[in-house]
Amino acid sequence: MEMQIHPVAGVYLGATAAKIKKNGKPDLVVIELIEGTLTAATFTTNAFCAAPVTLAKRHLAEVSPRALLINAGNANAGTGEQGMKDALSSCAFVAAELGCDMTRVLPFSTGVIGENLPMEKFENGIPQAMAGLQIDGWDAASKAIMTTDLVQKLVSREVDIDGHRIVITGMSKGSGMIHPNMATMLGFVATDAKIDQACLQAALSAAVESSFNRITVDGDTSTNDACTLSATQQADMPEIHDLESVAYQQFAKAVKEIMTDLAQMIVRDGEGATKFVAVIVEEADSKEEALKVAHAVALSPLVKTALFASDPNWGRILAAVGRAGVENLDIEALKIYLGDVCIVENGGRAASYTEEQGQAVMNETDIDIRIVLKRGTVNETVWTTDFSYDYVKINAEYRS
Amino acid sequence: MEMQIHPVAGVYLGATAAKIKKNGKPDLVVIELIEGTLTAATFTTNAFCAAPVTLAKRHLAEVSPRALLINAGNANAGTGEQGMKDALSSCAFVAAELGCDMTRVLPFSTGVIGENLPMEKFENGIPQAMAGLQIDGWDAASKAIMTTDLVQKLVSREVDIDGHRIVITGMSKGSGMIHPNMATMLGFVATDAKIDQACLQAALSAAVESSFNRITVDGDTSTNDACTLSATQQADMPEIHDLESVAYQQFAKAVKEIMTDLAQMIVRDGEGATKFVAVIVEEADSKEEALKVAHAVALSPLVKTALFASDPNWGRILAAVGRAGVENLDIEALKIYLGDVCIVENGGRAASYTEEQGQAVMNETDIDIRIVLKRGTVNETVWTTDFSYDYVKINAEYRS
Numbered sequence: 199m200e201m202q203i204h205p206v207a208g209v210y211l212g213a214t215a216a217k218i219k220k221n222g223k224p225d226l227v228v229i230e231l232i233e234g235t236l237t238a239a240t241f242t243t244n245a246f247c248a249a250p251v252t253l254a255k256r257h258l259a260e261v262s263p264r265a266l267l268i269n270a271g272n273a274n275a276g277t278g279e280q281g282m283k284d285a286l287s288s289c290a291f292v293a294a295e296l297g298c299d300m301t302r303v304l305p306f307s308t309g310v311i312g313e314n315l316p317m318e319k320f321e322n323g324i325p326q327a328m329a330g331l332q333i334d335g336w337d338a339a340s341k342a343i344m345t346t347d348l349v350q351k352l353v354s355r356e357v358d359i360d361g362h363r364i365v366i367t368g369m370s371k372g373s374g375m376i377h378p379n380m381a382t383m384l385g386f387v388a389t390d391a392k393i394d395q396a397c398l399q400a401a402l403s404a405a406v407e408s409s410f411n412r413i414t415v416d417g418d419t420s421t422n423d424a425c426t427l428s429a430t431q432q433a434d435m436p437e438i439h440d441l442e443s444v445a446y447q448q449f450a451k452a453v454k455e456i457m458t459d460l461a462q463m464i465v466r467d468g469e470g471a472t473k474f475v476a477v478i479v480e481e482a483d484s485k486e487e488a489l490k491v492a493h494a495v496a497l498s499p500l501v502k503t504a505l506f507a508s509d510p511n512w513g514r515i516l517a518a519v520g521r522a523g524v525e526n527l528d529i530e531a532l533k534i535y536l537g538d539v540c541i542v543e544n545g546g547r548a549a550s551y552t553e554e555q556g557q558a559v560m561n562e563t564d565i566d567i568r569i570v571l572k573r574g575t576v577n578e579t580v581w582t583t584d585f586s587y588d589y590v591k592i593n594a595e596y597r598s
Numbered sequence: 599m600e601m602q603i604h605p606v607a608g609v610y611l612g613a614t615a616a617k618i619k620k621n622g623k624p625d626l627v628v629i630e631l632i633e634g635t636l637t638a639a640t641f642t643t644n645a646f647c648a649a650p651v652t653l654a655k656r657h658l659a660e661v662s663p664r665a666l667l668i669n670a671g672n673a674n675a676g677t678g679e680q681g682m683k684d685a686l687s688s689c690a691f692v693a694a695e696l697g698c699d700m701t702r703v704l705p706f707s708t709g710v711i712g713e714n715l716p717m718e719k720f721e722n723g724i725p726q727a728m729a730g731l732q733i734d735g736w737d738a739a740s741k742a743i744m745t746t747d748l749v750q751k752l753v754s755r756e757v758d759i760d761g762h763r764i765v766i767t768g769m770s771k772g773s774g775m776i777h778p779n780m781a782t783m784l785g786f787v788a789t790d791a792k793i794d795q796a797c798l799q800a801a802l803s804a805a806v807e808s809s810f811n812r813i814t815v816d817g818d819t820s821t822n823d824a825c826t827l828s829a830t831q832q833a834d835m836p837e838i839h840d841l842e843s844v845a846y847q848q849f850a851k852a853v854k855e856i857m858t859d860l861a862q863m864i865v866r867d868g869e870g871a872t873k874f875v876a877v878i879v880e881e882a883d884s885k886e887e888a889l890k891v892a893h894a895v896a897l898s899p900l901v902k903t904a905l906f907a908s909d910p911n912w913g914r915i916l917a918a919v920g921r922a923g924v925e926n927l928d929i930e931a932l933k934i935y936l937g938d939v940c941i942v943e944n945g946g947r948a949a950s951y952t953e954e955q956g957q958a959v960m961n962e963t964d965i966d967i968r969i970v971l972k973r974g975t976v977n978e979t980v981w982t983t984d985f986s987y988d989y990v991k992i993n994a995e996y997r998s
Contacts, residue, residue, distance in 0.1 A: 245927040246920030246945070276916055278946040311913030312947045421917055499899070503990050513711030516676055517821055520646030527645040545646070546678040547712045587990050590903050 216323025510556025611735025616723025910956025
């Protein structure tokens with residue numbers, strides 16, 4: 199790792215290989231949070247949410263957690279009543295070690311859907327992981343939560359909040375959201391900031407909305423997606439408790455930047471991905487219509503296969519914008535750009551456009567598709583990847 | 599062709615190779631409709647609709663058409679003002695030959711987006727095509743409207759309407775809607791039935807809604823999609839003019855069957871398709887939610903790659919249903935079936951399910967995925983295909 203990872207005062211991480219993953223790599227992580235830590239969280243909206251998601255929500259509503267328990271290799275999703283019993287038991291193992299109530303443990307699982315958790319592996323693995331709890335455990339933990347990820351996703355930053363230095367460090371896992379059966383995206387961010395629960399949740403929700411909720415590989419949302427933001431209150435600073443304050447604004451901005459980095463790392467690691475694509479919609483009338491257009495383009499298999507081929511196929515982008523369902527779209531007014539090159543204006547191919555210009559943009563790895571709707575003042579960006587042979591290969595052969 | 603194609607009294611078709619297609623195959627069709635024929639139509643909802651679509655709508659609103667002009671190889675889409683001028687000129691060529699007003703010609707184009715129509719090829723080709731107008735021209739016409747289609751799509755049926763025999767014959771083109779830049783789906787159906795305009799349009803709209811609007815390969819809708827139903831009034835029968843009559847019901851049912859056959863032929867011919875998949879949603883609360891669930895499953899790249907691999911990956915189907923956006927979905931109540939095999943119940947994998955049962959269904963070419971929501975009485979079916987290496991290959995390499 200070239201990036202310096204700053205430990206977070208009051209956060210201790212332990213990882214172990216509990217043999218939940220078939221390949222024997224580390225797969226179990228416990229994050230202990232010092233007493234007094236506040237934690238905010240967001241969870242998947244998938245109706246089939248996994249047992250650990252249901253339980254984590256319930257525990258978080260009761261009391262501030264002292265520990266996060268994460269396993270990779272088994273999602274404990276689609277497991278019915280037994281799944282909930284197992285999630286409860288796994289929390290009880292951690293609580294017994296810590297000497298706290300089991301409601302103070304939040305469980306997170308990622309991996310294959312539909313298999314029961316191997317509870318004896320949790321029973322043995324949890325004390326092992328907790329024996330190794332350390333303030334410098336981020337690197338090992340970020341590797342242990344990986345499933346099909348090719349690279350670990352770990353970001354850390356020192357931030358000045360109104361003259362006081364704080365630390366924000368976070369990790370995520372997810373290989374492009376392309377594995378809802380490897381139910382998929384998890385993010386764990388911690389800070390030593392002194393901040394109240396309302397401001398913490400507000401900062402997390404805003405950051406997730408413009409980061410994890412703006413990445414898409416194939417439109418699928420997993421049963422296990424979750425993201426937490428824990429604040430240990432250990433920094434020497436006045437408490438942030440006012441959403442209008444400068445300190446809150448600085449904190450929220452820093453959290454958003456960390457989350458955006460973590461989210462973009464997921465897209466870049468999308469399996470089979472050869473391109474990193476920003477679909478930028480400008481001058482929309484509302485956030486809803488901006489996202490409608492952005493997702494129509496970002497999820498179009500025709501646009502995505504053209505991106506894989508580095509083909510400046512402006513007709514496919516135009517057709518995707520046209521079918522996005524924006525009422526009274528003025529096709530004469532809107533403009534579409536590939537990078538800085540205008541490809542569509544006046545309802546068709548831009549007069550100035552040449553295939554060579556488009557090809558030059560498409561040959562890059564990082565590509566911006568910008569759609570200017572000329573309807574209002576709202577801008578939104580979604581990040582995605584191309585569709586490659588490897589996407590089909592990985593997802594067709596995943597279980598074989 | 600093994601199927602007998604019944605000519606339709608009053609409908610004459612001519613096809614020629616006008617060299618609009620680069621491969622020199624037939625690419626221009628004129629369909630002459632006897633004076634007195636009524637025509638109903640439906641058109642793409644894509645905001646970027648092509649010039650011929652705009653013009654066909656305008657002409658149809660003014661007067662009953664005497665001719666349909668169809669070219670393959672060039673979609674005349676994304677062509678701005680010049681595109682409209684060319685569409686008008688092409689109608690004028692046909693009108694001059696027929697001796698009628700140019701508003702009585704409806705133009706249809708399919709092929710590459712963004713190139714201007716080669717007008718001299720229309721000027722030369724149209725008289726050639728019209729010199730060969732014949733009542734038995736369906737077979738040749740259905741081949742000439744093909745672009746990347748591997749097989750022609752032609753269906754014909756004799757139908758008894760309240761004791762009177764009529765004929766309905768139709769053709770379509772489209773290779774799985776996977777080519778919005780080969781802007782894509784066209785359907786032309788004719789009958790000798792005696793029927794008024796309102797009943798004709800009602801029968802067409804209902805039929806399209808349950809056929810062409812129920813097929814999807816990749817969620818993309820083209821700039822050129824159109825479907826017409828022409829009734830020459832030549833049959834010996836009382837006019838159908840009452841939507842409540844037995845005759846109308848019989849007619850509408852027959853049109854729906856013809857359109858469903860034509861639509862399913864498009865899915866089966868989807869490029870790269872190795873499976874024909876019916877996604878059946880039952881006991882939904884509304885048509886909207888039934889289609890939301892059906893499309894979430896039918897368009898999920900993860901479900902589609904699993905289908906390609908013949909992998910009974912029930913977790914992906916469950917996750918797609920869960921993210922479809924149905925409010926207050928009762929995951930304990932709903933059931934999901936692969937063929938006749940129950941794969942999901944009580945919120946997870948069905949207790950009775952075995953991988954062998956699922957594999958047996960997945961090994962078939964035709965696969966039913968049935969989702970019983972237990973929320974109401976509405977059923978909807980969507981037809982789709984799998985996602986294969988060839989899908990990526992064909993769409994990545996299409997322009998190279």
